[in-house]
Amino acid sequence: MANPTTEWLQAKGWIAFPFQKTVWKAMKQGHSGLLHATTGSGKTLAVWLGALQSLAKTEAPLTVIWVTPMRALSHDTLLALQDAAATLAPSWTLAARTGDTTSGERASQQRRWPTALVTTPESLSLMLSRADAPDVLKRVRLVVVDEWHELLGSKRGVQLQLALARLRRWSPALMTWGLSATLANLEEAADTLAPGAIVVRGARDKKITIDTLLPARIERFAWGGHMGLTMLPAVVGHIDAAASTLVFTNTRSQCERWFQALLDARPDWAGLIALHHGSVDAEARRWVEAAMKAGQLKCVVCTASLDLGVDFLPVEQVLQIGSAKGVARLLQRAGRSGHAPGRRSRVTLVPTHSLEIIEASALRAAVQAGHIEPRRPPAAPLDVLVQHLVTVALGGGFRPDDLLPEVRSAPSYRGLSDEAWAWALAFVRHGGESLRSYPDFQRVVPDDEGVWRVPDPRLARRHRSNIGTIVSDAVMSVQFLTGGRIATVEEGFIARLRTGDVFLLGGRALELVRVEGLTAYVRVAKPDKALLPRWDGGQFPISDTLADAMLQRFDQATQGRYADREMRFVAPLLKLQAQWSALPGSQQLLAEVMTSADGHHLFLYPFAGRVVHLGLASLLSWRAGRDTPATFTMAMNEYGLELLSATEVDWAARLPTLLAPVDVATLRDDVLASLNASELARRRFRQIARIAGLIFQSHPGEARSQRQLQASASLYFDVFRQHDPDNRLLRQAEAELLSAELDVAALGRTLDRMAAQTLNLQRPARPTPLAFPLMVERLRERTSTESLAQRLTRMLAEVEAAAGGGAVPDVDARIAFGQPDDATRPRTRRRRR
Structure with missing residues (x-):
């Protein structure tokens, strides 16, 4: 007797994969589980067809609840489920219930609940609050949690854990299945979803091509903090050569700039390219998604709003502007192309500065090695x-x-x-x-x-x-004591300031007087006050997994090995860094001490990400200032940090003590005291x-x-x-x-790792390729665009001459063409101790 599922698949021209059959067998036996497979490999069909085979004869209302992390995905998910259900369970009814569901639709559902319901964690909890919840929900036989990796490490995931515990009380035989594409800690993730759940690993032969769009030449003294728009002509060529492209950016401002730049470069693409991010109207986003599916758009410029779920089968390629900063995020975005079993996914990385080319090489190496970041659930909030x-x-x-x-x-x-x-x-x-x-x-x-x-x-x-x-992020209004409003800034920036701190905003040095609610009152600062420039919070930090992969690339370069075209391309930069100082590595902690007209510099390269570097820089300056009062200006990026002081500090003698790991309680107290x-x-x-x-x-x-x-x-x-x-x-x-x-746990791990490394303190005569970007960011905050361009031109000419020549980039054009971007810009701050 023919199997209806097999017949349906054959009618589609498909055959079942072994992992899908494993899921079907486990579901028939009543097991819960976590299915982990690459994006576009058939996870949804695996669990949904398993549900239809196991439960099709059950026609009670609310037999299946399908949880999606984003209500914007509910419509797309519903369409995907209805296709198979129409043939294999024609008596079933399917519906969605999210914050977008109208009151009329909700009332209709409550009169007759559907067999399967697509919802969100919040809407599921809202259903639990109904007086008739025990009677309505006790019939649920299966809960499927889509994109479990997106919920696992958050309070939304904890909220879902509690909801599932409630459902299991009413239905002890409840099956729970999670779908995930990018997780490292699979056993923990499965146990968090459903204690005792099995793990099913999907097909591993998904082909992913990761390449890098390299610039015309290497900049040995790269300075980040711009939009990457110098790569616009190459990106336009890449888009032109493909039928369909998703261009991922890391911030909404970068997304808007790139969309406009593409239109300016190719006015004939008007109507063929679109914009998609979280601030775009929901109806407009749905139109973009539908048009992309229908093959009506050549390109969509987007942010994380398209990381998840939406099935864009026509997408031929993905471009990532700047580094994805994490392996899991890169894989998720790469999977938006070739989003079907057997199809190749392709992502092209577009570095915005030279050091991101090393990140590109490290990302591909981490993907090939199967190294993905773990996600940990919160403990008892x-x-x-x-x-x-x-x-x-x-x-x-x-x-x-x-x-x-x-x-x-x-x-x-x-x-x-x-x-x-x-x-x-x-x-x-x-x-x-x-x-x-x-x-x-x-x-x-x-x-x-x-x-x-x-x-x-x-x-x-x-x-x-x-x-x-x-909970939504808040912005704060900055205004003068006299009442004139200046601008708005991120709440986290103001929260880190103390009364009397000075920061730059709108080209003016402002002193914080007081904070009331969400208003920061300021006055014009005196010229000699220490500066704490604009905070650039809320962006993706580099992950530990990617940082480790980068340090391994530096280890290879120290041995004279350049493993791929990216590393061979940046070889001149790395060789110059080694010649003037040394290369960082997994076993060596590189520190550079230098004196310039600006003062006495310490550059340190832990490769721990900007959040940890912020805490580390604050901690170092606070510890260093306990014995001898000093003023430190701090700058940090993903790779390292700078401390600049007016007086000389014997860092060779003091660093081992200042960086010494301490017990958790002491570290906690030190961090709290330093901020x-x-x-x-x-x-x-x-x-x-x-x-x-x-x-x-x-x-x-x-x-x-x-x-x-x-x-x-x-x-x-x-x-x-x-x-x-x-x-x-x-x-x-x-x-x-x-x-x-503050990520004190990561800071503690970083201090432990640095303690195990050999401190390699160098005294270069001039800024090295790794130090140069940190210096630029400090200068950017203290000079106008014109003055910065003039000084950068001089600095670049000096270091290039010392390095043996080389063309100096057009600094004026680069500043004008690629304005500072929050995603890649290091932070600088200055505090008196």
């Missing part, structure tokens, strides 16, 4: 737990003794202490000791039978309007307070601004610090600050 308790209280209520084992069955809460559980219960019951007197915080109370419920319909509506763990940690924690607390239900993004029919949210969060922050200093949400804010924003 109490704000997510508090929100879940209110959700469960709305969805039928709970008894604490019954709910605790369920919560601890979610892997992130396996280590939840009895004390933390008791605190969470007290918090939802009356807001803790400091908020006990306020009725709005008596959200959940036990009834006469000991079942905890939400007694107030007003609080119930408010909670349902704010379910979720996604404006109190204000940073206050800003982090706003996000936690929103998730925990202390403040609300919106009330039914009313949205609140970031300014209102920050004012409310600050009030609670101050109340807790004064009257409840051991409040666990305060402690969580500090812990998240250390782990997420």
Whole structure:
């Protein structure tokens, strides 16, 4: 007897892969699992056809819930599922339920639930808050989590863990399957999704071509921080030669600039190229996706908004402007081309400066070696737990003794202490000791039978309007004390400043006077004040995996081995670096000490990424200044950092002590002391307070601004610090600050790694190829564009002459053609100790 699935595949001209058959067999046996396979290799079909084979005879409402990380992907996912279901399960109904679903559609679904529902973690939690949730959701037989790698390491993933634990309570035989393309820690990822889940690895013969669009010549003294638009003619040629192209950029500003530059270069492409990023209207994004699928567009310039899910079969190639900064991100983007089993994916890297050419070589080596970054789930975030308790209280209520084992069955809460559980219960019951007197915080109370419920319909509506763990980033207004508004900047930048710090914005040196809510009040700074230039936060940091691969490339170059065309292309740069100083490496920590007209320089190259380098530079300057007061100007990029001082420092004697690893508690205290940690924690607390239900993004029919949210969060922050200093949400804010924003764990690993390396301190006579970009960024902040161009021209002429000649790039054209970009620009700051 013919198998309907086989017949359907044959009608499509397809045959089942072995890994797909493995999934089908496991699902028939009722197993949960994680399917890990390259993008476009048939993961969706593997699990969906397995569901249709195993559950097609089950026609109960809500048999399958399909979770997608982005509501924008729900429509595309629904279309993909409907194709097979129409033939193999014609009686099944399919629908989507996300934040974009209209009230009419929701009402229709509730009258008759579909057999399979595509939704998001937030909408699934909202369904759990329904009074009839136990009756509606107990019939679910299968939950599929698409793009699990995108959720695993976030609070959204923790929210989903708790939702799955709830569903398993009602349906103990529930199957859970995750789909992933880019993960290293597969066993941990599978266990986090469903304890005891099996891991199925997909086909490994997916062909991925990774090449690099090299410039016409090597710049031995490269300076980053521009859009890469000097590569525009070559990119235009590449796009022209292909039928369809996705051009990935790392920031929205870079995306906008490249889109406009392509149109300027090729006006005849008007209507054939499009723009796609998170700030583009949702309807416009859907039009772009549909047009790309239909083969109507030649090129789409995009950001991470197209990293996931959407099936662009016609895409012939992917271009990545600048470094992807991580192996997993590169693989995800490469998979947007050739997005079908058996098709080759192709990604071409477009470096924006010479050092990114080394990154390109290292990325390909890491891909070939199968090295991908792991993603770790957060450990027991109490704000997510508090929100879940209110959700469960709305969805039928709970008894604490019954709910605790369920919560601890979610892997992130396996280590939840009895004390933390008791605190969470007290918090939802009356807001803790400091908020006990306020009725709005008596959200959940036990009834006469000991079942905890939400007694107030007003609080119930408010909670349902704010379910979720996604918190939006805020920007702050910068204005003079006299009232004149200057600009807006990232909140994280202002949060790191102390009163009296000076920074450059809009070409003016401004001194911070005070911060109120989301407004920073400033005045014009005196000429002799130390400068802390503009913060460029929120961009992709280089991953540990990529950094290790780069250091291996330097090791090979030290041995005279240049393994590929990229490394052979940058050989003149590396040979000059070795001649004037030395090359960094996996076993050697390179430090350079130099004196110039600007002062005394220390250049250090840990290759740990800009976030770690920020913490390391702040830590070094703070430790160095404890004994001898000094003023340090700091600059950092992905590869290293610079400390510049007016007085000479004996770095050869002091570095081993300053870089010595310490215990976790001491490192934590040192980092908190070296930065404006109190204000940073206050800003982090706003996000936690929103998730925990202390403040609300919106009330039914009313949205609140970031300014209102920050004012409310600050009030609670101050109340807790004064009257409840051991409040666990305060402690969580500090812990998240250390782990997420400052990445103290990575800083600790970096200090340990540097301690195991041999310190190679060099004293070059002039800026080396690795030091030059750091110096340029410091100069950029302190001079006008014209002055910078003049000085850069002189500097380049001097170092090129010392290096034996070479053409000096057109600095004026490069500054004008490629303005500084947040994605690649090192940060510089100056602080008096």
